[in-house]
Each structure stands twice: as structure tokens, then as C-alpha cells.
Amino acid sequence: MSIRHGLLALLERGPRYGYQLRAEFEDSTGATWPLNIGQVYTTLNRLERDGLVHPLPENDGGQRPYEITDTGRTELALWFATPIARADRPRDELAIKLALALTTPGVDVAAVVQTQRTATMRALQEYTRLKRADADLPWRLVLDAMIFQSEAELRWLDHCETALVRFRPAPPAPLPVRDETPSTTRETQG
Amino acid sequence: MTAILELREVHRTHGKGEAAVHALRGVTIDVQAGELVAVMGPSGSGKSTLLNLAGGLDSPDSGEVLVEGRPLSSLSRKELAGLRRHSVGYVFQALNLVPSLTAAENVALPLELDGVSARKARPLAEAALAEVELSGYADRFPDEMSGGQQQRVAIARALVGQRRLVLADEPTGALDSQTGEAVLRLLRARVDAGAAAVLVTHEARHAGWADRVIFLRDGVIVDTSGPLARPEQLLEATA
Structure with a gap:
């Protein structure tokens, strides 16, 4: 997801100026993605450069609205039609952290799992609390997405924990000794 | 705040000798009026034992269980049955209708x-x-x-009359997610109206409705997830 496509989607509803775009963007993502006004104007400039929006004359209040162009509409339609690829998402730091915890001496992996579980559960509780307080459907769906993601993470942590219980690290294998003497090799193997 | 349910250093072992299972080992919990506490943990972690003790359906080997400030061990069988009928509501996975x-x-x-x-x-x-x-x-x-x-x-x-303590063991059973959510909303509404509730569940999404989530492992509380001190940090984190 880019701010770029978010702004194009808002401009598809009709011309808007920077502050309106920021307010509507935050409304439609339930304020989970705060934008600063500088980001909005930088993005509008790039959209204008790429021919996806064009500026209208300033209104009486000195605000300059932008409207979406046909190229912008095509770009927006393409965005809606294209699934988000897993590879486009940031790498999962948690998975990497656990993999490293497992192979780093002296790390209590079960504690790493539980610390994460509590933190994720706390987030899930908070998303649920927000959902209880608000009946607005778009916002509820955004929260549901975060709730399901947290739930998936908790399930994965349970899975990791179960695997850990069964995991018995192999006794440290002796480093291979390069010894060319045939008799020694036979003794070692025997 | 009034503690409707208190467990103090509760121990409970099922079976004897080599077959003994230490279901709970020194568990201490307070559940206040207006509070929903979820209990999570793998099978055999002691969740159901905890609920049975809280409802006076089972008694601890040591430690004390108090409902509305009354130690259950001090009640006669008749008093205990009365308490179970008018103060405690149960929702079990098997509906028992x-x-x-x-x-x-x-x-x-x-x-x-x-x-x-x-x-x-x-x-x-x-x-x-x-x-x-x-x-x-x-x-x-x-x-x-x-x-x-x-x-x-x-x-x-479970809610009929004015029950002050509601104990729920996987109350959403195999319901679809919308119906399950409706059940949790009901439980939540009763808690918001002043009851205390304990919800045993393995569904994180359901535990999300709780004010506190207690994680049990092998009969011991390993962690508790309370409210966030600064919930807005979640929004910052996803930005």
C-alpha cells in the first residue's frame, strides 16, 4: 500500500485539497496510519509530475484542490485489481528473531515466545476495545484485519512453543579431526 | 473495586502417586466487579480446574477460593449449592440444556x-x-x-437473575465467528453492567474481549496481559 494510491482513491470521490486529503485518509484507515501534511503535499507533487492528478485554481481560502486525471483513474483501477504480493511486505522481524534465538547460545527461547505472546495479546485486546467502541464499518474492517493478524501471530507462537517442547538439541558433534592415520580413523569409527 | 472472585495460593492435584497431575500450583487471582478476565493455555494447563474451583464445583488441596468475600471452604454443602445457584452463572461448551x-x-x-x-x-x-x-x-x-x-x-x-460472577468455558463452542462475537458482546455487556467474569478460551480473538488475559502453563500463571498504558503506541507502530 502506498500513500499515493490512497490519495488517488480519495480524489476519485472528487477534487480535494491537502488538508482534506489528510483528514479523509486518516478517517478511512481509522487513524492507524497518521500522515503529516508534508507527506501529503510531497505525494501530490509526485502524482502531478506523473500526470495522475492535476491542480485546479486556488479557492477563496487560498487552498489549491487537485483532481484525478484519466491516467490516475487507470492507475487506481490497476491497484485495486492487483493483489498485494507477500514479497512486498516488510520482512517478518519476529520470525527472524525467533530463528536466531533458537541458534544463539544462552537465549531463553520460551521467554522470547511468551514476551511476544503477551505483547501481541495486549494489542489484540486494544483492537477489540476500539472495535467495541465504534460501529463504523470501514473502520471495523480495518480493526478486524489487525485482530486476525494478531490472532495468526499468536497461533504461530503457540506452534513455535509446541515445536520447542519437542525440540531436543543434538549433542554437540565433535569437530571433524583431520587425521590421515588409518588406524586412528578405524578406532574413531568403531 | 470489589473482588468478586479471589483465588489465593490455590493448589490442586488430580490423582495420586506417579499418576498425580498437578493441575494448579499456587495460583493467585483476583477478579473485580466489572472485569472480564480470560484464561488461556494449552490443554492440560489447568484452565478448567481453575474454573471448577472458582465455581465451587471442586475444592482446592490447599489455598482458598473466595466468592464475594466468602471463603468457599467455610460454607456448608447447602450454602455452597445456594451460592452456585444465585451468585454464579456457568456457560459450558456442552450447553447442558x-x-x-x-x-x-x-x-x-x-x-x-x-x-x-x-x-x-x-x-x-x-x-x-x-x-x-x-x-x-x-x-x-x-x-x-x-x-x-x-x-x-x-x-x-447463566445470566438470569442478578448473578455477580459468570464463568464461561469456551462459550462460543463451534459457533461461526459472527455468532461467537455476539455471545462475547453479551458477556461483555453483563460485565460492563457490573458482573465479574472468567472466560476460559483457546481462541485469542475471544480473549481479546477481556480486560486481562492470564496465561497458564502447567498449573502456573506465566504471564498476564493487562491494558496498555499508552494505546496510541499501537497506531504509531502500524504507521
Whole structure:
């Protein structure tokens, strides 16, 4: 997801100026993605450069609205039609952290799992609390997405924990000794 | 804040000798009025034992369980049965509805067992059914209702009268996610109205409705997830 496509989607509803775009963007993502006004104007400039929006004359209040162009509409339609690829998402730091915890001496992996579980559960509780307080459907769906993601993470942590219980690290294998003497090799193997 | 349920250093072992299972080992919990506490943990972690002890269906080997400030160990069997009927509501995964009784009769059952006349119990049962949005279903038998409706009858039975403590063991059972959520909303509403509730669940999404989540492992509380000190940090984190 880019701010770029978010702004194009808002401009598809009709011309808007920077502050309106920021307010509507935050409304439609339930304020989970705060934008600063500088980001909005930088993005509008790039959209204008790429021919996806064009500026209208300033209104009486000195605000300059932008409207979406046909190229912008095509770009927006393409965005809606294209699934988000897993590879486009940031790498999962948690998975990497656990993999490293497992192979780093002296790390209590079960504690790493539980610390994460509590933190994720706390987030899930908070998303649920927000959902209880608000009946607005778009916002509820955004929260549901975060709730399901947290739930998936908790399930994965349970899975990791179960695997850990069964995991018995192999006794440290002796480093291979390069010894060319045939008799020694036979003794070692025997 | 008033603790409706207190467990103090509770130990409970099932079985003896080599077959002994230490279901709970020194568990201490307070559940206040207006608080929903979820208990999570793998199978065999002691969740159900905890719920049974909280409801006076089982007693600890050592430690104390108090409901509304009264130590359960100090109550006679008769007093304990009375407490279970009028202060504690249970929702179990197995709904335990009596098939030969209508929805209203099922809901009125704990009141009648408590000595309330059938004539007085009926309007209370109907009010509890209305609370779970089952007005008009009072005279249906369990087998004339869907799984979700039966589940709501069981919830109404747990909430009928003014129960101060609600104990729920996987109350959403195998319900679809929307119906399951409706059940949790009901539980939450009752808690927000002043009851205390303990919800045992393996569904993180359901535990999300709780004010506190307690993680049990091998009969010991390993962690507790309370409210966030600064919830807005979540929004910053996803930005």
C-alpha cells in the first residue's frame, strides 16, 4: 500500500485539497496510519509530475484542490485489481528473531515466545476495545484485519512453543579431526 | 473495586502417586466487579480446574477460593449449592440444556431450584431471553433451535437473575465467528453492567474481549496481559 494510491482513491470521490486529503485518509484507515501534511503535499507533487492528478485554481481560502486525471483513474483501477504480493511486505522481524534465538547460545527461547505472546495479546485486546467502541464499518474492517493478524501471530507462537517442547538439541558433534592415520580413523569409527 | 472472585495460593492435584497431575500450583487471582478476565493455555494447563474451583464445583488441596468475600471452604454443602445457584452463572461448551424443557423453562430452572415460584421465574427468564435477543423463542424446545440460538439460551440461563460472577468455558463452542462475537458482546455487556467474569478460551480473538488475559502453563500463571498504558503506541507502530 502506498500513500499515493490512497490519495488517488480519495480524489476519485472528487477534487480535494491537502488538508482534506489528510483528514479523509486518516478517517478511512481509522487513524492507524497518521500522515503529516508534508507527506501529503510531497505525494501530490509526485502524482502531478506523473500526470495522475492535476491542480485546479486556488479557492477563496487560498487552498489549491487537485483532481484525478484519466491516467490516475487507470492507475487506481490497476491497484485495486492487483493483489498485494507477500514479497512486498516488510520482512517478518519476529520470525527472524525467533530463528536466531533458537541458534544463539544462552537465549531463553520460551521467554522470547511468551514476551511476544503477551505483547501481541495486549494489542489484540486494544483492537477489540476500539472495535467495541465504534460501529463504523470501514473502520471495523480495518480493526478486524489487525485482530486476525494478531490472532495468526499468536497461533504461530503457540506452534513455535509446541515445536520447542519437542525440540531436543543434538549433542554437540565433535569437530571433524583431520587425521590421515588409518588406524586412528578405524578406532574413531568403531 | 470489589473482588468478586479471589483465588489465593490455590493448589490442586488430580490423582495420586506417579499418576498425580498437578493441575494448579499456587495460583493467585483476583477478579473485580466489572472485569472480564480470560484464561488461556494449552490443554492440560489447568484452565478448567481453575474454573471448577472458582465455581465451587471442586475444592482446592490447599489455598482458598473466595466468592464475594466468602471463603468457599467455610460454607456448608447447602450454602455452597445456594451460592452456585444465585451468585454464579456457568456457560459450558456442552450447553447442558434440558431437552424436554422449553427455552424459558431451561432459563428459569436455576431460579426455581433456588425456590422462586414458576410464576415469578417466568418473567425473569423471558427478560434474560430478551437480553440475548431471543424474545419470541421462550416456548421453543432446544431441538427446535439452531446451535447459535441454543448457545444464547445457555448464556441467558447463566445470566438470569442478578448473578455477580459468570464463568464461561469456551462459550462460543463451534459457533461461526459472527455468532461467537455476539455471545462475547453479551458477556461483555453483563460485565460492563457490573458482573465479574472468567472466560476460559483457546481462541485469542475471544480473549481479546477481556480486560486481562492470564496465561497458564502447567498449573502456573506465566504471564498476564493487562491494558496498555499508552494505546496510541499501537497506531504509531502500524504507521
